[in-house]
Amino acid sequence: MLDKTYVPADVEAGRDAAWEAAGRYRAGGNGTPYCIMMPPPNVTGSLHMGHALTFTVQDTLTRFRRMQGRATLWQPGTDHAGIATQMVVERELAAAGESRQELGREAFTERVWQWKEESGRTIVTQLRRLGASPDWSRERFTMDDGLSEAVRRAFVTLHRQGLIYKDKRLVNWDCQFHTAISDLEVVSKEVKGHLWHIAYPIEGTGETIEVATTRPETMLGDTGVAVHPDDDRYRHLVGKHVLLPLVGRRIPIVADAYSDPEKGTGAVKITPAHDFNDFEVGRRNDLEAISILDADGRINDAAPETYRGLDRFVARDRVVADLEALGALVKVEPHTHMVPFGDRSNTPIEPFLTDQWFCDAVTLAKPAIEAVETGRTTFVPRSWESTYFEWMRNIQPWCISRQLWWGHRIPAWYGPDGAVFVATSTAEAESLAYAHYGRAEPLTQDADVLDTWFSSALWPFSTLDWPNESPELARFYPTDVLVTGFDIIFFWVARMMMMGLHFMGEVPFREIYIHGLVRDEAGQKMSKSKGNVVDPLELIDAYGADALRFTILASLSQGRDIKFGVSRVQGYRNFVTKLWNASRFCELNGCRLVPGHAPEAVNETLNRWIVADLAATTVLVTDALEAYRFNDAALALYRFVWDRFCDWYLELAKPLLDGEPTAAAETRATAAFVLDQVFRLLHPMMPFVTETLGEQLLDAQPNGLIAQPWPTPSDLAAPEAKAEIEWLIQLVSEVRAARAELRVPAGIKLPLHVAEADALTTARLARYDAALRRLARVSKVHLGGQPPVGGTLQVVVDAVTYVLPLAGEIDLDEERGRLTRERSKLEKDVARIEQKLGNAQFVAKAPAEVVDEQRERRAEGLATLQRLDAALARISV
């Protein structure tokens, strides 16, 4: 027996464990493979709304395909998340008065592993509460032995192919974390600063040349001044030298097209070691690159002594003050510009000259671009392809080394003379070194680790045991769809495309479904600092995972972010309750699945109608899920269950259920059949409640709905049943509306007179006598004879007038007003149609079916108008 009220916690508790114990999540089966790679959440993470969204979508697809009989693998795992995790553990250490440096590298990484074992499972536990059904038995972590092996193999291979190399270049340097970061990890922020104009004295002329800068402290590293070759103002100065104030260095004035005569003074100071553009100018003009900062962002020994050891921002003030004292400061203007910040440290990033490992993304991108161009991989929605192309076609070398301790150590070893041996293991490196030196030499491994995204890029095949040729790899690669947010197209999607194509020779996924972000009700990005985060676990506690999932899916329209309001979850929780109560009603009425019951062979019009409607809904839902239109799928089911099954089918079934036994039995069987199908259709979206209802109501196999076949629509179309039930619905609705508008008290039942009923109407009125009594509050149906005149309600349905006398209790003016309003509305419609049909161009050029449809509507409208006129005339008598 179902409980009187739906309590999500009761329904959801223990179900995940039961499903898993029953082996329901395991990949396998004989069907066509279907694989989704779970984007591995950070081990540091806890479930937020973005996770709830993406994992709900993935789980819905997984459950849907599993029910369709596909051999389904949803591959789960977590990411070691280099900087993020190191930060968390360092923060813990700091709280305990310790530091990473004190601990030393080995003890520190040991500590991180320990932390990972203790706290790294949070997100997995939370995923289970959401109802996620990946194959947990295959769970992976990016720093597992197998995946680490894959990383080394990939690195070594790319290195041998010349696609990974070491280079001394300017990189983005994070002064807080002491590491290089990639371009993608840099975010630009608008900062209010100044533009300082400085006069540099020109050697031997007594003249000065004025430059402008937003970063005066970098002048300590200036090694040139550039002017445009065509700039007449400065042409005579090219080749001369300036004496750098405060430093005294003699640096050349060079001609370089980089300098823009329109900007600033037209002359620009060149600091190759501290600016990406200047670095290129320096290269072209053979200027020295003098780095004046250390890894902390403090002035180093290359600068004059007075500035050494000063933080770069302190040094800035000092330099400005000193220039002013010298009289070299021409002017200062307020200036707003974009400054690069580290996305994790949130501190200003310095261009910094260091040795780093780079990956030749330019080469790797080519096949990845081509794969999308030729449609081997497609984006959904399609519009993201241009974003992908834009970035891939302008891709820069990818800096993959990080000066961190937590991550995959770079598999490169150095001999005493600095010779590099790149190998998948120490032993291999040693043997390479032996071959090189002709004897054993002590080697030291590169101290750096790899960018977290390097291992993530391998995820679609490293989790399937690559480089081993496992059966899973052969079976599930390429995967079917990648589900993710647009924010990591560059970080992750693009890189998986590159690595997948390079190592597997095939795209990692055939489709990429890009969903929007979850924002708060005001459309703001959710963030802890804004205090507007909604915790999905709190929502699950309050409304259930089913309601949360359904809300997400129903709100998900392609190409749009979700503005998330709690009231919507409430609304869909109510929907779950509705389903619960409808099921309860069926249970109370003994609705059971009947073996051998053929739904398409039912006789009762009502049953034929609901079976046909269910079939149409099944098609809608299936198509929508296949096309990633989750909102359409959710809405179709919502409407079917609430508007049609509950509001009409069950109401109209009530008289049948305690009527004639054959019809009653058929109705019970049909109701059970429909519920069973609805549970299946809803299961991918709300797995918990559907499984529970199926078990309790339909004697289903325990924990078995998840493995039931997806419904195939019956081929019953039943247009006659559709027409009849729609007629009934319209009649009941019209009578209800008329009664409500004239404020007929609900308790009063009215007789219904039909003077000129045709045979069809007569039969229908007899068939639905009980329904009309219940739903339209009709006391008795009178056929034929003169309809009563005077105080009556009158409604017109399908050109038949129904008269409901209300002797003495009706306000004739109100009824006249009601009918008149209805008439004028209809009249306008008809007028518009007539205008259309009167247009020769329309009749000539519009498709025939459109014209016919308009003619039909005109005929119907005119007939109803006539009836309304007659009804009005009767009132006036």
Added chain:
RNA sequence: GGGCGCGUAGCUCAGCGGGAGAGCACUACGUUGACAUCGUAGGGGUCACUGGUUCGAUCCCAGUCGCGCCCACCA
């Protein structure tokens, strides 16, 4: 500067060439065997603006205005 997207009912959003829709909110009423986490009925919209294409435009095209996001940035 380049790219993408959005302006439809009070709010959140579907629809996207031929009758303006849903949920929530709002108003009124509560007869009915599962459901007040409910039922019944109702009000509410020059579909941002201006042109164009078309027999016909909320829908297609161009432009204008407003808003959002991404990428690259000039000292």
